[in-house]
Amino acid sequence: MPTLKIDGKEVWVEPGTNVLEAAKKLGIEIPHYCYHPALKVAGSCRMCLVEIEGMPKLQISCHTKAADGMVVWTNTEKVRKARQAVLEFLLVDHPLDCPVCDQAGECYLQIYYMEHGLYKSRLRENKIKKEKAKPIGKHIILDQERCILCSRCVRFTREVTKTFELGIFNRGNRSVVDLYPGISELQNRYQGNLADICPVGALTDRNFRFQTRVWYLQQAKSICPGCSRGCNIEVDYNISREYKAGGRRIPRIRPRHNPKVNGYWMCDDGRYGYKYVDALDRILLPRRLDEGEPVELSWPAAYTMAADLLSEATKEGADKVGVLLSAKMTNEELFAARKLFSSLGVSRIGFRVEPKEPGYEDDLLIKADKNPNTKGAELLELGLGAGKSDVSALLDAAEAGEVDTVVIFNEDLSKSSEAERAEAVLPKLGRVIYVGTNWNATAAKADLVLPMATFVEQEGTFTNFEGRVQRFWKAVEPLGESRTGLSILAGLATALGLEPVSENAEEVFAELAEQVPAFFRGSATRNLVSTGNWLRARLGRR
Amino acid sequence: MPQVKVLTEFFDVPDSHKIDVWEKHGGYQAIRKVLKSMTPDEVIEEVKRSKLRGLGGAGFPTGVKWGFVPKDSEKPKYLVVNADEGEPGTFKDRHVIMNIPHSLLEGMMIASYAIGAHVAYIYIRGEYVHPARRLEEAIAEAKAKGYLGKGIFGTDYDLEVYIHRGAGAYICGEETALLNSLEGKKGWPRLKPPFPATVGAFQSPTVVNNVETLSYVPHIIARGADWFASLSEGTERCGGTRIFSVSGHVKRPGVYEAPLHTTLREIVYDFAGGIRGDKKLKAVIPGGSSCPVLKADEIDVRMCFDDLAKAGTMAGSGGVIVMDEDTCMFDTLRNIIHFYAHESCGQCTPCRQGTGWLVRIFDRIAEGRGMPGDVDNILEIAQNIMGRTICPLGDAAAMPVISFVTKFREEFEYHVREGRCDLEDRKQRVAMAS
Amino acid sequence: MSVEFSEKALEQLRELLGHYPDRQAAVIPALHLAQEEFGYITQEVEDYVAKLLEIPATDVHQVFTFYTMFRDRPVGKYHIKVCESVACHIMGSTNVLDYLRKKLGIDVGQTTPDGRFTLTTVECLGACEMAPMMQVNDDFYGPLDEKKLDEILESLE
Ligand SMILES: Cc1cc2nc3c(=O)[nH]c(=O)nc-3n(C[C@H](O)[C@H](O)[C@H](O)COP(=O)(O)O)c2cc1C
Numbered sequence A: 001m002p003t004l005k006i007d008g009k010e011v012w013v014e015p016g017t018n019v020l021e022a023a024k025k026l027g028i029e030i031p032h033y034c035y036h037p038a039l040k041v042a043g044s045c046r047m048c049l050v051e052i053e054g055m056p057k058l059q060i061s062c063h064t065k066a067a068d069g070m071v072v073w074t075n076t077e078k079v080r081k082a083r084q085a086v087l088e089f090l091l092v093d094h095p096l097d098c099p100v101c102d103q104a105g106e107c108y109l110q111i112y113y114m115e116h117g118l119y120k121s122r123l124r125e126n127k128i129k130k131e132k133a134k135p136i137g138k139h140i141i142l143d144q145e146r147c148i149l150c151s152r153c154v155r156f157t158r159e160v161t162k163t164f165e166l167g168i169f170n171r172g173n174r175s176v177v178d179l180y181p182g183i184s185e186l187q188n189r190y191q192g193n194l195a196d197i198c199p200v201g202a203l204t205d206r207n208f209r210f211q212t213r214v215w216y217l218q219q220a221k222s223i224c225p226g227c228s229r230g231c232n233i234e235v236d237y238n239i240s241r242e243y244k245a246g247g248r249r250i251p252r253i254r255p256r257h258n259p260k261v262n263g264y265w266m267c268d269d270g271r272y273g274y275k276y277v278d279a280l281d282r283i284l285l286p287r288r289l290d291e292g293e294p295v296e297l298s299w300p301a302a303y304t305m306a307a308d309l310l311s312e313a314t315k316e317g318a319d320k321v322g323v324l325l326s327a328k329m330t331n332e333e334l335f336a337a338r339k340l341f342s343s344l345g346v347s348r349i350g351f352r353v354e355p356k357e358p359g360y361e362d363d364l365l366i367k368a369d370k371n372p373n374t375k376g377a378e379l380l381e382l383g384l385g386a387g388k389s390d391v392s393a394l395l396d397a398a399e400a401g402e403v404d405t406v407v408i409f410n411e412d413l414s415k416s417s418e419a420e421r422a423e424a425v426l427p428k429l430g431r432v433i434y435v436g437t438n439w440n441a442t443a444a445k446a447d448l449v450l451p452m453a454t455f456v457e458q459e460g461t462f463t464n465f466e467g468r469v470q471r472f473w474k475a476v477e478p479l480g481e482s483r484t485g486l487s488i489l490a491g492l493a494t495a496l497g498l499e500p501v502s503e504n505a506e507e508v509f510a511e512l513a514e515q516v517p518a519f520f521r522g523s524a525t526r527n528l529v530s531t532g533n534w535l536r537a538r539l540g541r542r
Numbered sequence B: 001m002p003q004v005k006v007l008t009e010f011f012d013v014p015d016s017h018k019i020d021v022w023e024k025h026g027g028y029q030a031i032r033k034v035l036k037s038m039t040p041d042e043v044i045e046e047v048k049r050s051k052l053r054g055l056g057g058a059g060f061p062t063g064v065k066w067g068f069v070p071k072d073s074e075k076p077k078y079l080v081v082n083a084d085e086g087e088p089g090t091f092k093d094r095h096v097i098m099n100i101p102h103s104l105l106e107g108m109m110i111a112s113y114a115i116g117a118h119v120a121y122i123y124i125r126g127e128y129v130h131p132a133r134r135l136e137e138a139i140a141e142a143k144a145k146g147y148l149g150k151g152i153f154g155t156d157y158d159l160e161v162y163i164h165r166g167a168g169a170y171i172c173g174e175e176t177a178l179l180n181s182l183e184g185k186k187g188w189p190r191l192k193p194p195f196p197a198t199v200g201a202f203q204s205p206t207v208v209n210n211v212e213t214l215s216y217v218p219h220i221i222a223r224g225a226d227w228f229a230s231l232s233e234g235t236e237r238c239g240g241t242r243i244f245s246v247s248g249h250v251k252r253p254g255v256y257e258a259p260l261h262t263t264l265r266e267i268v269y270d271f272a273g274g275i276r277g278d279k280k281l282k283a284v285i286p287g288g289s290s291c292p293v294l295k296a297d298e299i300d301v302r303m304c305f306d307d308l309a310k311a312g313t314m315a316g317s318g319g320v321i322v323m324d325e326d327t328c329m330f331d332t333l334r335n336i337i338h339f340y341a342h343e344s345c346g347q348c349t350p351c352r353q354g355t356g357w358l359v360r361i362f363d364r365i366a367e368g369r370g371m372p373g374d375v376d377n378i379l380e381i382a383q384n385i386m387g388r389t390i391c392p393l394g395d396a397a398a399m400p401v402i403s404f405v406t407k408f409r410e411e412f413e414y415h416v417r418e419g420r421c422d423l424e425d426r427k428q429r430v431a432m433a434s
Numbered sequence C: 001m002s003v004e005f006s007e008k009a010l011e012q013l014r015e016l017l018g019h020y021p022d023r024q025a026a027v028i029p030a031l032h033l034a035q036e037e038f039g040y041i042t043q044e045v046e047d048y049v050a051k052l053l054e055i056p057a058t059d060v061h062q063v064f065t066f067y068t069m070f071r072d073r074p075v076g077k078y079h080i081k082v083c084e085s086v087a088c089h090i091m092g093s094t095n096v097l098d099y100l101r102k103k104l105g106i107d108v109g110q111t112t113p114d115g116r117f118t119l120t121t122v123e124c125l126g127a128c129e130m131a132p133m134m135q136v137n138d139d140f141y142g143p144l145d146e147k148k149l150d151e152i153l154e155s156l157e
């Protein structure tokens, strides 16, 4: 292990580590633009220069391997001057349009300028004109004048997506980043990452542009519910100016680094797929149908009605009740639901919904299973036996007259492979209760609808396809009168006169971890609960 | 001081580019000797002892460079000849190729054998259409005689030589940009380490050598390292001769070969005949436009690598550019900085932005819109490029700026202050050379 | 323009491909060939070369835009390239250029209406002993003065 000294402090690192990363280990942030830990080293911005004893010239810390006995200085007069010079060079052709730039607040030209710049400007020359505000993809806008040619975006499309849409064309200071002229837009499903890795305002996110200034945002750690990969994400939420962004509390979500799951990236479907949380079709109040006419309810009335419907049904026999949970629900919700319905004697508890079309999958991140918690539901031993679709099994039972009451959690069957049959069968049933976040064809026809919170409005855990149990936190309060799944289940339990259920996800997880061997991991449980580190469920050891 | 002709001796021989003529003058004997009686290590040792240094610009000892190629690597090894010759003021490689292409080919054979290469490329600048043809013909001649291809000279050593034409980019003379260009990429220089000797062309160990450098090798082998080393007298770390390209305001521009203890004055006045129209000398760039300029009173320096370095400049590519008393230093430097800005690959910030910025400052001053502080800013910008870039093009742009401005500061101040040239009154427009 | 190499060019390309351990290395030679075949390089040509070499078209375009010898528009029968770098500059290349501009009636970057001459400037061509010099198609000419330029232009049919 090489041991080196950086700014007088000793640190040891893995062989092969560069000086920039070694410094990071000591909490020393060496300014840089082109270096990105997930991309090949370009060494071209020259911002990360440091002084290394015994070397006459300044060295770039991103391309210098830490060596035993090396003595590095990251903040000497010489180094600061060199950084200032690089910043000054970059600003020679920079349009200085910060007041109208969306990157303001997280632009590393601004940030480093504050830290290292502050020289008297001696720029008197005209700037080179290039293309501004050019849409280059469904989600991305390019401003060539703001580009500092760090080549991160180009390397991303070469090394990560391997789609090669972007290049640096021409040479010298006529160089520009651009799409290959033979294509009209980016062709990869990961383009949102380009806005993240661009250190300046040259690549911005069309979804986020001009929504809000970044300094109004706060972050909650979360997990993307878009597929079974479970990319770690950060939910940016806006509470100081709520509803300023056209009623959107969540202007954007971004990937959160997890080397074991998603690295630094996430896909566009996940990144932009969260908009239902602030959509106009959110279910905001409990509602029942009275002779086909919708009637809004208070929660106490809704719980009473739900309890009545379920009691009636189970009186005829608990077999008459079918429950369709969802692989979009958290481990805690699934566990609590299993507990509640089992104690009513219900055994038909499924969760598998087969989509009309198989989901897209690739070998980078995207999984065909568009549910975040299929593995969790499996580990909880939910499901109606073999087969891909519990919906089919339930509909079979309903058609055979074995089931006449169903409780559906957040699954729109009109989008499933059984859409037609569901449309025919559900209206014929005695009772349909729908618990969900947004209106859809299935909810519309339910006798009782209970509004549920979305993933940004609650906390809990999902188990990804590999069996990693990953925690996420709440960003914003449930919209309208919606409540978390756990809260709804607790209310139902009380109304049914059952043993009370905790509304607190941490408590439920503790109970779950104790009772379900697959989730038991001793102190790791505590670790999960306190830090959000994943633990890997014990697969195949039930 | 007379010229000493090792390579240029053949320039006057009629049809010296033809293989038969070349062989009549002793050509292809050195490679035969090498293949028959020398190990690769012995060849490398011999070249080291000859004190031959790279004549492409950097002056690195050639034998030492060959010695860096790992012997135990499983990968193929490549020899790449740098025939990009783009440094303003340099044209000797073109003369070597046109006159004695077989000297280069024989040098390539010996170098390839020394490093264990079975494929060698000649990267020649795209504009050199005729030189490329000449090389093609020479390769065809050598192939026809069994000197290239499978089992050359009846041994079991194989060697193929391919020509790879560039397409207009000075930066591709920088060896790692050249390798990228050879691989079909744009000419962006690579980060070092790794150096080409370990990871070069196609990820494999590679030696890049200049045309002229390699052309000396057969003569070194044929006549001995000691003979070559001793051609330069009193120059400790370099030997032999080199070909100087002399251009600018001299009576006889052209190529002149001489030992490295020759002084710059001898080259300008004895070989090139002195200043055109018998004007006064103002300044000389001794080794291609990237080398710091020398004033008229600084030309008694010997042209060896070390003495030029001591004089604050460089031997570079041996391109001697001579400027007479009527030359405007502001205008000349403006031209030079335009060149480097145009040729910057654009990869790294200080070079891309710095050269582009300097161009705009120089243009503004040329338009008569100089501002107080401009001269200091120019110097500081150049200093901020220096030593901070991926490849030496940054330094190549900065060094002329620093030297011109420091040595002729008053001329630059005058341009900034007055918006015109202080030579203007005296200077008649340079008549076109006749 | 039908974007396909002639059989001869394809044969040359096959030969060239044998020179390198991978296909990408043949980009520059292939673009040279394409320029000989089609006169200049269009986007269809870039796509075609990319397909021939099995590499992303973006990489072809990066190469195409980096090197000054590749052009995206046709040139006249005689392409005059006047060297403007330092040795030629101090020897009067500006006068050469001015004279050619006047004589041909075109500016740098333009082609005469009869399609005979295109005038461009280039950086050092490695022939400073001929300064001030120029290249017309493949040939170097220098040192130039007005009389010499007249003779050269006359000799170019
Ligand atoms: C910007 C730049 C341009 C160069 N151009 C050339 C060139 O045209 N020809 C050349 O032989 N070397 C050139 N060199 C030097 C090469 O990088 C390399 O050192 C040389 O080819 C090695 O060969 P040698 O050791 O035989 O000199 C250039 C270097 C730089 C930095």
Ligand code: SF4
Pocket: A146, A147, A148, A149, A150, A151, A152, A153, A154, A177, A197, A198, A199, A200, A202, A203
């Ligand atoms: S667009 Fe952004 S990421 Fe791409 S090169 Fe420019 S500054 Fe870097």
Ligand code: SF4
Pocket: B171, B188, B189, B343, B344, B345, B346, B347, B348, B349, B351, B352, B389, B390, B391, B392, B393, B394, B395
């Ligand atoms: S110094 Fe200039 S030419 Fe060299 S890599 Fe940097 S930008 Fe390119």
Ligand code: FES
Pocket: A031, A032, A033, A034, A035, A042, A043, A044, A045, A046, A047, A048, A049, A060, A061, A062, A063
């Ligand atoms: S981060 Fe090291 S050179 Fe850009």
